[in-house]
Each structure stands twice: as C-alpha cells, then as structure tokens.
Amino acid sequence: MNPEATTNPAQRSAPALEPAVEAVGLVKHYGDVVALDGLDLTVERGRFFGLLGPNGAGKSTTVSILATLATPTAGRARLLGRDVVTERAAVRRDVGLVFQETTLDRELTAREQLDLHARLYHLDERPRRVREALAGVGLERDADRPVRGFSGGMKRRLELARGLLHRPRVLFLDEPTLGLDVAARAAVWERLRALHASGEVTIFLTTHSMEEADALCEEIAIVDRGRLVTRGAPSALKAALGGDVVRLALGRPQGAAEALARVPGVARVEPEADDTQERLRVTVAEGPRRLAQLLEVARPFEVLEVELHRPSLEHVFLHHTGRAFERDGPGAAA
Amino acid sequence: MNFLSDLAAIVRREWLRYRRDRAYWVGQLVFPLVVVGFIGFGLNGVVRLPGEGTNYLGHLASGILALLVGSGGVGGGMTLIQDRESGFLRALLVAPVSRSAIVLGKILSRVGASVALVLLLVAILASFTPLRLPHPGAALLAIAAVTAAFVALGIALATRLRSLESFRLLAGLVTVPLYLLSGIFYPVSTLPAPSRWLARLNPLTYGVDLLRYGLLDVHEFSVAASSAFLLALTVAAITVAVVAFDRGSRA
Helix, strand or coil: CCCHCCCHHHHCCCCCCCCEEEEEEEEEEEECCCEEEEEEEEEEECCCEEEEECCCCCCHHHHHHCCCCCCCCCEEEECCCCECCCHHHHHHHEEECCCCCCCCCCCCEEEHHHHHHHHHHCCCHHHHHHHHHHHHCCCCCHCCHHHCCCCCHHHHHHHHHHHHHCCCCCEEEEECCCCCCCCHHHHHHHHHHHHHHCCEEEEEEEEHHHHHHHHCCCCCCCECEEEEEECCCCHHHHHHHCCCCEEEECCCCHHHHEEEEEEEEEEEEEEEECCCEEEEEEEEECHHHHHHHHHHHHHHCCCCEEEECCCHHHHHHHHHHHHHCCCCCCCCCC | HHHHHHHHHHHHHHHHHHCCCCHHHHHHHHHHHHHHHHHHHHHHHCCCCCCCCCCHHHHHHHHHHHHHHHHHHHHHHHHHHHHHHHHHHHHHHCCCCCHHHHHHHHHHHHHHHHHHHHHHHHHCCCCCCCCCCCCHHHHHHHHHHHHHHHHHHHHHHHCCCCCHHHHHHHHHHHHEEEECCCCCCCCHHHHCCCHHHHHHHHHHHCCCCCHHHHHHHCCCCCCCHHHHHHHHHHHHHHHHHHHHHHHCCCC
C-alpha cells in the first residue's frame, strides 16, 4: 500500500474538522473468508468519494462497518470523529444508507415508508418533508401506491429519498445503480450530482462500474481482495499511467521515432513488434489535443493507421493488480 | 421519550401491514369457528368434563383461542425473517432505533392484534358457547404472556435460521407438542400420568388456564400463582427476545 494514501493536503490544512470517514487497519473475517484484510481509508468532508473494486473486494463489508451494521474483527473506524463501534447511536444519526439490494417494506406505500423513517429519525414537519422528498425523486404521483408494484428504478429512487430524508452528513451508496437500466441510472446520477453540488453531504459510493466511478467521483480508492490498491482523483490515477497512447502504423518508419519524440508533451516513443506491421507507440499527455500535431509530424513517414487510447480506470486497475477488472473476485463475501 | 416514540413508530408500521393482510384476518377468524363449530359441537354431547364448571364446547373454544394467540406469537417472530428477506430489516437496523424498541414493538403489535382477534371471536362465540369475558385483566395477561413467549421463541429461531421454510418446519416441531400438552383440548387433570407431568412443566399450560379463567371463570390451577408465573414469563421472554435479536443482528 502507498503510505501517502492516508494523508492528504486538505486534511492538514483543516485540522479542526475530523474527516468524514477515517478507517485504520480494518479487518473483517466471516468464518474462513477474509472480507477485509487491513484497509486504511480517509475521506474528507464534502467529497464525492468512490470505493471501486471487483465483486468480493470488500466494498459492502466496508460500508457495513462504517454504517455500524457490522463489527470489525480488528482495526477501528471513525465517522465524523465518532467511533463506529462504541458510539453507534450517534453515528447512526449522521448516516444515510442506500443499500445494494432493496430494503423497502413491500406492503407499505412510498409515503408510509418515508413517514415511518421520519418518525424513526424524530423529524419535525413530517408531512412536508416526506412530500418534498418524494418530489425530489419524482415519485409524488406514486406516493400512495404500495411499493410492491414499483419498478426497480422507482424503488431505487425511493431508497435514495429515504436515505436523504433525515439530511445525513455522510451518505453511503452501495452499488446505487446496480441492475438499473440506462435511463434509471441517469436519473440516479443526476440526483447525486445535484446533491453533491449542494455541498452539504459527503457522498461515499461503492461501485464495480469503472464508468460510474469515473463519471461521478472526485476521488476514488481502488480495493481488491480486502486491501487498498491505490487512491486519488480519477484523472490523476489515469495520468499516473503516463498519459494517452497514440499507436501509429507507418509505411516508412525510419527516423519517425526521433521526430515524434520532439513533439511537445510526448513522454516516450516505443516500437511495438507486430507480426504483420511495425507500429510506434507514442505516450503523450493530452492525447486528443496533440493528435493533429503528431499526425502533421508523422505525415512524411506515410501514416497507414492511427489509434488513440485514453487510459481508463480499467487500465489503472490492471496496472496496479496485474489482473483485468471485470472478473469476479474470489470469495463470495461482498 | 425517544424510546416510546420509536416503539410507537414500529407498532404503527406492523399495524399498517396487518390491516392490509386480509388472508391473515380471514384465516384467523375462520379457523377457530370451524374447529369449534365442527369438533366442539360434535364432542360436546359425548364428552363430560370432570370437575370443571363448563362444557366441552367452552373448554375447546377457549383452548383454541389460546392456540390462536400462541401461533400469532410465532407469526410475530416470523415477521423478523420476512423483514430480513425483504431487506427491510437492514434499513431498520441502520436507523437510530434501539433493538429493544424493535422487539418490543413486534410483541406489542402482536398482543394488540391478538386482543382484537380474541374480542371479536368471543363476541361471535358467545352466541353459541359459554364464552364471556368475566375477567378481562386475566385474559389480557394471558394473551400478553403467551404472545411474548412465542415471539421470543420465534425470534430465537429466526436469528438462527435463514429461510422461511425451515422456520415453519422447526417452529411446528417445537410448538405442536407444547399445544398438545397444555390443556387446550382436554383438561390437564384428565391426561395419563406421564403426560400430566409434562403438561405441568409446560409454561403454555398456565397461559391456557389463565385465559380460560378470563373467558369462562373456570381454572385448574391457582389464578394467583398462574398470574405471577406468567408475569415473570413475560418479562423473561422479552429479555430473551431482545438479547437474541441483538446478538442475531450483529454481523
């Protein structure tokens, strides 16, 4: 693990406020299965943070511990400065949680569901807040229908409304768009972006979707097999791989490598052996902006093919773990 | 203060569910009427109860109501498995609500449902059986104790079992002997010796007897002793249920 991972400039500049989430050496065993194997994690307040990893990496276990639903086998964790094991009651008040699977009472209507939670969190002005919460996720017309008849997207929106009803200071979202169609997912994303823009809440999201983490999060941590692999802003993680890659197949490659290496932003030019064709692999910062210039320089060498590859979080994961991402991890505990 | 409002919220939710569960009400109303109507009337002419101040119809009707209260209690424990299967339990557990409020809410809502059911059935059964309500306090205590004990049993099972099927099976295995050896169908004094001793060890026997006292003004055992025992049982059952649930809900 990277030792710089747990300290962060924002934390040093604002020492008065405890981080939203601070976990040190979290270990969780379920029988013989090691779900977490010494996870360290700090999330500053107000961030849109993503915990990214394959299925079984320990994401849901992490959320369960931070939200007081599971007790760590070892290690400790604090939420807004409060211990999640010894100060459960106080932590619960500050936490909103949207689970991976449905956690609604199917027999209650949407309104009754939210009203119940407003009561459990001792909220004032229940009817108004419930009404506003339903409107916030576009469910006001279905408010008095039993949840039983809701679609997957409607249920997820209702869960989101419930998770936000008591204005939590930290909102956990465990795979919030898993199993949703594209339109429903877009609706959830939109709501989350608006929520983050309001600046009132720290959002802690887990996902196994690289696309989701990349689209939403300011900062991500990649976990694999119960341990932190790397963390940082998505763009920084991708940039750490050295930039974009432009692959060129040339008709007359002699001297091309030297010429291309002189283009501003180019980090390196490597030949790429191929059975049929000789290619050059140009690693360059800001690939899309430099592409025209690269082609201009390459023109005399007879450009046959051009490919531009932008590094994705998939590449980051592959780079750090040596494994491709979209494969289920070992062990069933998620 | 918070505890009471949490309790009220939990009870309210359980009631919203009961109210919509028509099958529950129809089943719970029809079953005792059918049993008492067919078996009770048939046996009433052939069975003479020794020493009791009632006929077999009254004995069976009050016993069946106790059975109903007991199975209602088990059903209350079973809602915990349903809540877990639907996922709702997790949302409940992450809320700032004490575990004891959740358990007590489940018990109280079942007691409420059972009281409503017993009152309704006594009103119907009074037209053709000797059932009345001479001692409402005793009846209430019996209903509360039996419900709490069976919810506790249900929760203790529910925290160990993952599926509804195995819960139903095991709950049946545990409760049927309790029902058979509790004086629901025959007075305990008429049972042969070994069964009689087992019946005297069965807590449900005293709940059945006290309910019978409440509904018919007849009893086999001391009312004061039964009441004291059932009160203690209620407290113990609630404690067991809370502890079992608290342990079971911690991963």
